[in-house]
Amino acid sequence: MFFALPLASLCLLAVQLSGVRAQANCDRFYAVNSGDTCDxxxxxxxxxxxxxxxxxxDKIDPACDNIFPGEVLCLGLAGEDCKTTYVVTDVDTCATITTANNVTLTTLLANNPNVNTQCSNIYPGEVLCTATQIFVGGSN
Structure with a gap:
């Protein structure tokens, strides 16, 4: 009886992981831990x-307040997985980010379509793709 809960958890994780793999050609996976946030x-x-x-x-709502421990998330799709990132600080602007990461504004914005051209909608703790090649849409 002692092993019933851990075994059930492992079975749930295996089912979730197989669903993620079948859903997309995912390059990397992450199992959510207690206390995790998207950022x-x-x-x-x-x-x-x-x-x-x-x-x-299909899993994360816009506020990212519905993730739960044990949930398996895909981190990036094959051909579109940007692993070069930068965590925004409270003093960052487009200019400071592009200069510090040696990336053009055009590429920064292409890889982060959620960011406006003035970077006025970025926030501390947000993680941006700062690769020098364009990943969004698979054009790398």
């Missing part, structure tokens, strides 16, 4: 906040 997952796993939300749009 924290993005920062530690080197995936942009936009990419995490987009790849898991």
């Amino acid at each position: 924290a997952i993005s920062a530690t796993q080197h995936v942009s906040t936009y990419q995490l939300a987009t790849v898991n749009a």
